[in-house]
Amino acid sequence: MENPKTLADWLIRLEALHPKAIDMGLDRVREVKQAMDVQFACPVIIVGGTNGKGSTCAMLESILLRAGYRVGLYTSPHLLHFNERMRVNGASCTDQELIAAFDKLEAIRGDVSLSYFEFTTLAAIQLFADAKLDAVIFEVGLGGRLDAVNVLDADVAIVTSVDIDHTEYLGDTREKIGFEKAGIFRSGQTAICGDPVPPASLVEHAEKIGADLWLFNRDFNYSGDKQQWNFSGRGRRRNSLGYPSLRGANQLLNASSVLAALEALRLRLPVGAQEVRTGLALVDLPGRFQVLPGQPTVILDVAHNPHAAATLAQNLDNMNFAPYTYAVFGAMQDKDIDGVISHLKGRVDHWCVTDLPLPRAASAAEIRDKLISAYGEVPPAGDSERSIQTFASPAEAFANALSRAGENDRIAVFGSFLTVAGVMEFRNSEHH
Structure with a gap:
């Protein structure tokens, strides 16, 4: 051969x-x-x-x-x-x-x-x-x-x-x-x-x-x-x-x-x-609490376990105040997704959860269910303060967050290398 x-x-x-x-x-x-x-x-x-x-x-x-x-x-x-x-x-x-x-x-x-x-x-x-x-x-x-x-x-x-x-x-x-x-x-x-x-x-x-x-x-x-x-x-x-x-x-x-x-x-x-x-x-390393220039602020972080999520939460707390925080989140099924959510649920207002293009990824619907049980309720539809929405790809989830976020808000993209990569590809295609 x-x-x-x-x-x-x-x-x-x-x-x-x-x-x-x-x-x-x-x-x-x-x-x-x-x-x-x-x-x-x-x-x-x-x-x-x-x-x-x-x-x-x-x-x-x-x-x-x-x-x-x-x-x-x-x-x-x-x-x-x-x-x-x-x-x-x-x-x-x-x-x-x-x-x-x-x-x-x-x-x-x-x-x-x-x-x-x-x-x-x-x-x-x-x-x-x-x-x-x-x-x-x-x-x-x-x-x-x-x-x-x-x-x-x-x-x-x-x-x-x-x-x-x-x-x-x-x-x-x-x-x-x-x-x-x-x-x-x-x-x-x-x-x-x-x-x-x-x-x-x-x-x-x-x-x-x-x-x-x-x-x-x-x-x-x-x-x-x-x-x-x-x-x-x-x-x-x-x-x-x-x-x-x-x-x-x-x-x-x-x-x-x-x-x-x-x-x-x-x-x-x-x-x-x-x-x-x-x-x-x-030193330069994409996707490690990488804060992109421009507004709204976009943070890319490959955090995909509770230990990394705790660090991400701490890093978000150390930033300037943002009225609303959007999360673009997709994760592998074998990760402690509940543990990741527990560190970030108090810091995120709007969740844009996404499917990922790998068989061992958790589906957006599964992640949505975990978020609902973590918060103990379903945010009412049309609520401007809190929301959980599901998307078929990181690019779609990110595009949705961008369309809703004000210029002083921030969007945190995390949960997997694939989540971050999907958003980086989308941004590259938009810029060319």
Whole structure:
């Protein structure tokens, strides 16, 4: 069977390669990785955690690029284009580069069956190894211990936060999930946990395997006022730093983990104070409490579990007053939708809930029922103060919110990468 010629055709093939979309376990991936015979001469940084992974990766990349290093970054999922998942030197890889890496891997894997995520992760490893980089950053897809990214041995592994999500794969308590996340730690290597209340299971695992564990408030922390903030690590302080351009309450926790990682790597990847400042000031990550210019204010946030929803709620509270808040909300069925609603129901006046284009999405009607039970009543039709309406797509839900919102109101788009992506596509098509 000859290989696809376009990236789109390749991605269709990868969707059908393996019987299960998510197949936890590393045996097949390890087998192919051994056949690939790739080694990184540069530091490998792996970032796991329930929330904050993307922001942490983006800050690391931004600072290292400002310091003049050649950097590879692998993240998932993407918002608009698959190419966003693999970046070299701050730019998404081209279709041609991705196709070349896919072709190479296809020749190596033989008859080993790989899922979409496993195949693309190994292709990223191949692509970055060929690119001769100074640092590579890999974001864990799901969990840690059994995630395809974990075939790599990290020089520095960061777990950003541990909360309840993906319970069917990772367990239903923070202790069980913490153990899964800690699977990316390696003996003798730096292991950083940015969660202020780390699960005992994570700490025990790190100690058992002899990882060099850095804990927030024990080995590193931050302090700050409205204007600036300071980081202190084991042997290093960085003072009078500007706030990261990523907005939101948890970003100093994420930034502190980043600076701890850079401290651990200081002999291999030295980074100066100015590069840290510029890197944090210029970091850009779509869909993480992203406030778009213009009126009404539009906020894009991929928050899709209660922990992220609590942060979103806090971030909304820190904004200027808005007479009415509209929510464009769509979510996957396996998420704790009631938990997400509980954090936001006091802050949203008008809900525009939407279906999403995936079989495992919750329907807008199901979400509407959950909202009605959370509020304990159905808002009367035509009520200008409160409403719950259902839509077939994020674009339609957003268009409706836009048509009703006053210029001082705000529209928060959240619940899933797909919800945010649907609105971004709609806005792009309107602007062209």
